[in-house]
Amino acid sequence: MKEPFNDDVIGRARVKDTPELEAYYKELETLGAGALWTVANDIEPWEPRTSSVPMLWKYENLRELVLKSSELVTPEQAGRRVVYLVNDKRKDVSAAVGWLYTGIQVTRPGESTSAHRHKASALRFIMEGSGGYTVVDGNKIMLEVNDFVITPNSTxxxxxxxxxxxxxxxxxxLDIPLVNALEANDYAVFDGKQPLEAPLNYSxxxxxxxxxxPADKVWDKPYSPLFKYSWKSVYPALLEAAKVNEGSPYDGIIMDYTNPLTGGPVMQTMGASMQLLRAGEHTKAHKHTGSIVYQCAKGHGYSVIGGKRYDWKERDIFCVPSWVYHEHVNLSETEDACLFSFNDLPVIKSLGLYQExxxxxxxxxxxxN
Amino acid sequence: MKEPFNDDVIGRARVKDTPELEAYYKELETLGAGALWTVANDIEPWEPRTSSVPMLWKYENLRELVLKSSELVTPEQAGRRVVYLVNDKRKDVSAAVGWLYTGIQVTRPGESTSAHRHKASALRFIMEGSGGYTVVDGNKIMLEVNDFVITPNSTxxxxxxxxxxxxxxxxxxLDIPLVNALEANDYAVFDGKQPLEAPLNYSxxxxxxxxxxPADKVWDKPYSPLFKYSWKSVYPALLEAAKVNEGSPYDGIIMDYTNPLTGGPVMQTMGASMQLLRAGEHTKAHKHTGSIVYQCAKGHGYSVIGGKRYDWKERDIFCVPSWVYHEHVNLSETEDACLFSFNDLPVIKSLGLYQExxxxxxxxxxxxN
Amino acid sequence: MKEPFNDDVIGRARVKDTPELEAYYKELETLGAGALWTVANDIEPWEPRTSSVPMLWKYENLRELVLKSSELVTPEQAGRRVVYLVNDKRKDVSAAVGWLYTGIQVTRPGESTSAHRHKASALRFIMEGSGGYTVVDGNKIMLEVNDFVITPNSTxxxxxxxxxxxxxxxxxxLDIPLVNALEANDYAVFDGKQPLEAPLNYSxxxxxxxxxxPADKVWDKPYSPLFKYSWKSVYPALLEAAKVNEGSPYDGIIMDYTNPLTGGPVMQTMGASMQLLRAGEHTKAHKHTGSIVYQCAKGHGYSVIGGKRYDWKERDIFCVPSWVYHEHVNLSETEDACLFSFNDLPVIKSLGLYQExxxxxxxxxxxxN
Amino acid sequence: MKEPFNDDVIGRARVKDTPELEAYYKELETLGAGALWTVANDIEPWEPRTSSVPMLWKYENLRELVLKSSELVTPEQAGRRVVYLVNDKRKDVSAAVGWLYTGIQVTRPGESTSAHRHKASALRFIMEGSGGYTVVDGNKIMLEVNDFVITPNSTxxxxxxxxxxxxxxxxxxLDIPLVNALEANDYAVFDGKQPLEAPLNYSxxxxxxxxxxPADKVWDKPYSPLFKYSWKSVYPALLEAAKVNEGSPYDGIIMDYTNPLTGGPVMQTMGASMQLLRAGEHTKAHKHTGSIVYQCAKGHGYSVIGGKRYDWKERDIFCVPSWVYHEHVNLSETEDACLFSFNDLPVIKSLGLYQExxxxxxxxxxxxN
Structure with missing residues (x-):
């Protein structure tokens, strides 16, 4: 993409190299210093600049390999038996897009992992199976397909x-790449089995x-006390909203999963949404700062991301990098389509860096193209 | 009730009258002044002091009179055709308890009131009928029995x-008595018919x-964007919570109606709750600052308020004044009972005046007794 | 003042008495009820309605009587040796205006009161003397003329x-009248002498x-950690601001005393301000909800309140009731004048009741007039 | 430094390579995927891990080169004539430590730069000279040595x-490296000369x-309305605090520059502090997440960072990376020493990533060592 901005203007660095300057630069370098004007135009781009590329991971290709992992390693050996999805341009930080990590985890009947915690925050979206559960700080929660569940920072x-x-x-x-980049991650293994501290599905x-x-509860944690958002209540809520809302031109009927005590994101570093594209809907394109990972939860269609078409159906995963135009299309003329997504918008917005x-x-x- | 505190201590006013002092007091009075120690012990009570008394209004007595109002006056004449319930000790301010007003309004098929607004905030709890609706700032909302609906300050x-x-x-x-006491109420009549600004039941x-x-909505009002809380979702939520919670010792399973964007009360000056008393439940007594008006939404039982028993069944209304002990009893051994209530706790708490x-x-x- | 609004319109109660209705009203009364339309127009005024009148208390009249109190009673007898100023229309609640109490306290060298606390909040503004101090939760603070000091709720x-x-x-x-009206006041006498818990003037x-x-401090109280605002820094700040600000058309150069951790009022129920009227300044009139008590801290002038002129000079105290027009005049053509004031605006604003x-x-x- | 944690435990990845697994890994790679257990222990460190090293930049070495830049390039050519200080391990992102950029800028009498803005936030600390000024959104502010001034995000x-x-x-x-990493930076050049919108030193x-x-001001920006913090008021405030505070064991008497409307940091992404080390003071060591850049504003001493001693005197600049132990020493037995510092703690704290x-x-x- 051609850069539409011109650096040959007052207010940008326009210094030409001379032998004298080159000597000067070397002298600076010996002192752990440099001349700003040699890097300024690079580190001060005209517009937000991403280092990720759009990608789509077809579930039909991955599923077999994911299941195969359960034959190759045990949860005890692997810690967690996960195939992670990595952006072609973010392999150095194991990110799917921007500073977000995503992976596909498989667990067989009767298996369970040991408990651990970390400063990184985590969320899950259920793709297949039954009888799955998560235990978060002593709260065991049963999970069904298309349920969304959080395991926040340090739980x-x-x-x-x-x-x-x-x-x-x-x-x-997970926001592992971000928390690592911010040099703040940690890890601890639970000593023994995590005891249950509340009845099943308490949260x-x-x-x-x-x-x-509840009038008699006090909650002082910086994340949602609601750990699970059930598809069986989320999908009807989208249908209800669709009756009386035109929806966003860019996203159709879109709901953020929120902390019911703040109306804000479920966790401090990651947000998540579910959106419904009505039969035949084709949204308009926009771009914004912040990265997004999507999973198709229902239906089929395609998204145009940075001018390229990515076709998706149920369980496919794809990503939109920061400041890349994107639009979504539901290819069915009769059925709605739903996209689950998670993002780093809470970071971008709380730091004053959102623009659209x-x-x-x-x-x-x-x-x- | 005997005052348990003794004013004959250092730190309380203990000045005896003398002729010299009496002359002094008169002189002060001519200047619009007084000696604090003549009133200090009265205006600085040892414990919170209410001027209301507990009261119960039996619906079986009121219902006929309420309906009769619909024969005696039209909505056009009355503004609103309402029988209001007044505390024996608060007739001067038309309050049911403390600074809270309550009334029972009747509307016949085909009737509607004209639109108005005021700085006082209002809420409704549906007792009987079908096909009722409220229009709030252009949003028409259909109402069913036991639904809770708000019409906030200045809508x-x-x-x-x-x-x-x-x-x-x-x-x-309503908080009319409070807003009048704070010398801040106003009133305006809508000029003509209020146009609908959103589809039916939009909120x-x-x-x-x-x-x-909704990810694409912006809401900057100081009250809940959710105007109606349906009994058909509130009652199941209480039943769900009852499966995994012991509940409050004083209130059983109790949920506050909240603003989903803040987790706080639905409006700045009034809160509301629905509580479920399980079959045979008898809660313990406590007292707190803040006044409460209750309506029995389901079942039958009694409350002990200030040492006196008040029996209630569906649709009965009663009140608990500030700092008066109260406990609740569900008299059924097989069915649960539900109490709707509204209160001025948002005022008491936001001003730092809550104690329990x-x-x-x-x-x-x-x-x- | 003639009421500019007409109750003979749709949306107001316009029911004429009939024998049938009168019988109905009596029947309602026996049930602790009434017909709303008999009181509606009264309890729902068109505009905010105050029950206070503007008043001015001349210090030259009061000073001698205030000093005389120190001959008539001891602090031990009186609790606090205070002459309080009472609004002609608010004698029932001992308020100077609205729900605000004010008084003038005198303490002689070597005297001190015993410690106490209450849910009511208090503030002081120093008028005369030297060597005075307040102890707030173990913090002793020395006071000079025109200093402003707070003793918050329950300290x-x-x-x-x-x-x-x-x-x-x-x-x-103090907000004693308000906290009593809200049925939430309490009182406790300190058992023995309050020990100092911090060095002199720590706050x-x-x-x-x-x-x-301070980077290493944690403060979780709902009031300002800064207990004293010194005239020796407040007055220069006003002069600095006057160099670069036109000021408010209604108040000249006006600063709120604020909690440095929130930018909000010093306490939850009372705010306070200092304003500077430049030589010859005559502000314009406005009215707003909320009550104000003023003390002239410097200079002389007058205020027009509800169409009547009130002349003030240093140490005079006067009040402006809710929703009464007021404007201020500095009568000096060469010197500035300063007005200290305190108010209940934090209550009015936090409850969504402010209008201007x-x-x-x-x-x-x-x-x- | 030896890693004190052992990865050979349940809960960590402990999978040994086999030919079958290696084939599996290759297959995953072709799909843009990988096995989490091959990277898990690396991306989930036991404790926060920094990629920066402690560094100190001696002003006596840099000063001449900084001044020389004013002979080599004009502000027009350079954009800004700045020598930036770069961490040996962060050259790829032009950061002094973590995601923080710092540089030394020189401006000669009569020179001025053109105006620009960016999503990155900036701050300055004055080292030498007189008659310097900054213009922020039309507000011109004069600067003196040791003054601290902000130019927030997008001003x-x-x-x-x-x-x-x-x-x-x-x-x-500046937080340029962070805002670039978050893929959110932008840049714009002001078209023509920025007009003054307020009197000199208005803020x-x-x-x-x-x-x-000011009671009559409304401020809705997410940064401090106070753009300059003068040494002439900051230093006395530290001396006052030192009279009544023991100070932090790790930092002596330390004050955060704060937004007076929130008590929080001056900007959303960077905080700043001034600390006073009393004569002879030697603080204890601690470590925390978040990076810090220091400048000695007064006196001389040394810091021990990660077990190594760094001696500093007035104008020297040094850094402490995330999670590296540090302690400070004032080498004078008679004079205090002051350290200015700025940091990314607002980011670390608002995202829930602070630990100490x-x-x-x-x-x-x-x-x-």
Whole structure:
């Protein structure tokens, strides 16, 4: 993409090299210093600049390999038996896009991991199976397909599948690359088995009433007390909203999963959303700062990301890097399609770095290269 | 009730009258002044002091009179056709308890009121009928029995019943006495018919998903964007919570209606709750600052308030004044009972004036006088 | 003042008495109820309505009587030796205006009061003397003329004057009437002498740097950690601001005393300000909800309040009730004048009840009756 | 430094390579995927891990080169004439430590830069000269040695020195590396000369009163309205605090520059502090997440960082990386020493990533390697 901005203007560095300057630069270098004007235009780009590329991971290709991992290694050996998805341009930090990590984890009936915790935050989106559960700080929560569950920063957590369940596969989302980059990650292994501290499904049963908070509870954690958001209540909520809302031009009917005590994101560093594209819907393109990882939860369609078309159907995963135009299309003329997504927008927004731009040409639709 | 505190201590006013002092007091009075020590012990009580008394209003007595109002006056004449409930000790301010007003409003099929607004905030709890609706700032919302709806400070609002509905009766709750006392109330009549600005039931359909907020909405009002809390979702939420919570010793399973964007009260000056008393439940007594008005939404039982028993069944209304001990009993051994309530706790808490005290004698149960 | 609004419109109660209705009202009354339309127009005024009148208390009249109190009673007898100023229309609640109490307290060298605390919040403004001090939760703070000091809700506090000081007179401001009205006040006497818990003047020395907060301190109280605001820094700050600000059309150069951790009011229920009227300044009139008590800290002038002129000079105290037009005049053509004031605006604003209206006629200046 | 944690435990990845696994890994790679257990122990470190090293830049070495830049390039050519200081391990991102950039800028009398803005936030600390100024969004502010000034995210800003001033040198601090890493930076050049929108020094004269905020101002920006913190008021505030505080064991008397409207950091992404080490003071060692850049503003001493001694005197600059032990020593037995510093703690704290650990051995003092 051609850079539309010109560095040959007042206010940009326009110094030509001379022998005298080159000597000067060498002298600076010996002191652990440099001349700003030699790097300024590079480190002060005209517009936000991403180092990731859009990517799509087809589940039909990955599924077999994911299941194979359960034959190759045990959870005890692997810590967690996960195939992670890595951006072609972010292999150095094991990120799927920007500073977000994502992986696909498989657990067989009767298996469970040991408990651990870390400063990185984690979330899961259930793709397959039954009888799966997560334990978060002593709260065991049963999971079904398309449920969304959080295991926030520094909570003890472990996962498993009941003996009578079916092999579970879920997507993990973590901010490990970000927390590492911020030089703040840590890790601890739970000593022994994590004891249950509340009845089964305590969190969703207690905090899952719309607009209702237990009057006798105190919650002082910086993340949502609601650990699970059930597909069986999320999908109907989207259908209800669709009755009376035109929806976002860029995202259709889109709901953020929120902390019911703040209306803000479920955790401090990652947000998540579920969006519904109505039959035949084709949204307009926009771009914004912040990275997003998507999973198709229902239906099929495609997204145009940075001018290229990526076709997806149920369980496919794809990503949109920061400041790259994107638009979504539901290819069915009769059924709706749903996209789950998670993002680093809480970071971008809390630091004052969010900006957004609509694609103005061609009535808002990108030309596909 | 005997005052347990003694004013004959250092730190309390203990000045005896003398002729010299009496002359002094008169001189002060001519200047618009007085000696603090003549009033100090009175205006600085040892413990919070209420001027209200507990009261119970039996619906079986009131219902006929409420309905009769619909024969005696029209909504056009009355503004609103309401029977209000007044505390024996608060008639001067038309309050049911403390600074809270409550009334029972009746609307017949095909009737509707004109729209108005005021700095006082209002809420309703539906008691009878079908086809009732409220319009809040251009949002028309259909109401069913036991639904809770808000019409916040300075929103235009009006009520009515569809032609094909059945006569509706609901409880109004307002902070009119408080806002008058704070010398801040106002009133305006809408010029003409309030136009609808959103599809029917827009607010509950858009904001009624548990833990979900539309990603593309901006809300900058100091009250909840969710205007209606449906009994059909509130009651199941209480049942769910009852599965995994012991509940409050004083209130059983109790949920606050909250603003999903803040986790706080639905409006700045009034809060509301729904509580479930399990079959046979008898809560312990406590007292706290802040006044409460209750309506029995389901079942039957009694409350002990200030040492006196008040029996209630569905639709009965009663009040608990500030700093008066109260406990609740569900008299059924097989069915749960539900109490709706509204209160001024957002005021008391935001001003730093909340305190609470458990009743410690007799295992927490008051002796009934 | 003639009411500019007409109750004979749709949306107001316009029911005429009939024998049938009168019988109905009596029946309602026996049930602790009434017909709303008989009181609605009264309890729902068109505009905010105050029950206070503007008043001015001349210090030259009061001073002698205040000093005389120190001959008539001891601090031990009186609790606190205070002459309080009472609004002609608020004698029932001992308020100077609205729900605000004010008084003038005198303490002689070597005297000190015992410590106590209450849910009511208090503030002082020093009028005369030297060597005075306040102890707030174990923090002793020395006070000079025109200093402003707070003793927040539930802090232990006591006052005194050092042996080598001069008789101190200060103005007390409290929200006792409000906290009583909200049925939430309490009182406790400190058992024995309050021990000092920090070095002398700890609070202002630690938190008194502009824009500076100790990096190693944690403060979780709902009031300012800065207990004293010194005239010797407040007055220069006003002069600095006057160099580069036109000031408010209604108040000249006006600064709120704020909590440096929130930018908000010093306490949850009362705010305070210092304003500077430049030589010859005559501000325009406006009115707003919320009550204010003023003390002239410097200079002389007058205020027009509700169309009547009130002349003030140093140490005079006056009040402006809610929703009454007021404007201020500095009568000196060469010297500035300063008005200290405290108010209940934190209550009015946190409850969403603030509104303001400029006086539009006569170029913004009231006609004096 | 030997890693104190053992990866050969349950909960860590402990998979041995086999030919079958190696084939599996290759297959994953072709799909843009990998096996988490091959990288897990690396991306999930036991403790926070920095990629920076401690460094010290001696001003006596740099000063001449900095001044020389003013002979080699003009501000017009260079954009800004700055020598930047770069960490030996962060040259790829032009950072002094972590994600913080710092540089030394020189401006001669009569010179001024053109105005620009960017999503990166900036701050300056004045090292030498007189007559220097910054213009922030139309506010021109005069600067003196040891003054601290901010030019927040997206404000238009430019710098200069008056014709009659003396060559100014100041330290710049920016979060450019962070904002680039978050893929959110942008840049714009002001079209023409930035017009002044307020009187000279408007911001510090208006918002510089301790605990005072203009009652008639509204401020809705996410950064401090106080743009300059003057040494002439900061240093006395530290001396006052030193009278009544023991200070932090790790930092002596330390004050954060704060936003007077929030008590929080001056900007969303960078904080700054001034600390005073009393004569002879030797603080104890601790480590925490977050990076810090220091400049000695007064006196001389040394810091022990990661077990190595770094001697500093006035104007020297040094850095402490995340999670590296550090302690400070004032080498004078008679004079205090002051360290200015700026940091990324607002990022670390707002994202829930702050942790701190005291050095427990050897009475809290590191052994110097």
């Amino acid at each position: 003890w957590h472990e996962h498993g599948v009941e003996e009578n369940g079916k092999t579970c596969i879920w997507q993990d989302g 969703p049963l207690t905090y899952g009433g719309a607009g209702l908070i 731009k609509a694609y103005l040409e061609n009535n808002g639709y990108q030309k596909i | 235009w609002h009006e009520h009515g019943v569809e032609e094909n509905g059945k006569t509706c009766i609901w409880q109004d709750g 509950p359909l858009t904001y009624g998903g548990a833990g979900l907020i 005290k458990a009743y410690l004698e007799n295992n927490g149960y008051q002796k009934i | 232990w506090h006591e006052h005194g004057v050092e042996e080598n000081g001069k008789t101190c007179i200060w103005q007390d401001g 202002p020395l630690t938190y008194g740097g502009a824009g500076l907060i 209206k400029a006086y539009l006629e006569n170029n913004g200046y009231q006609k004096i | 238009w800003h430019e710098h200069g020195v008056e014709e009659n001033g003396k060559t100014c040198i100041w330290q710049d601090g 510090p004269l208006t918002y510089g009163g301790a605990g005072l905020i 650990k005291a050095y427990l051995e050897n009475n809290g003092y590191q052994k110097i």
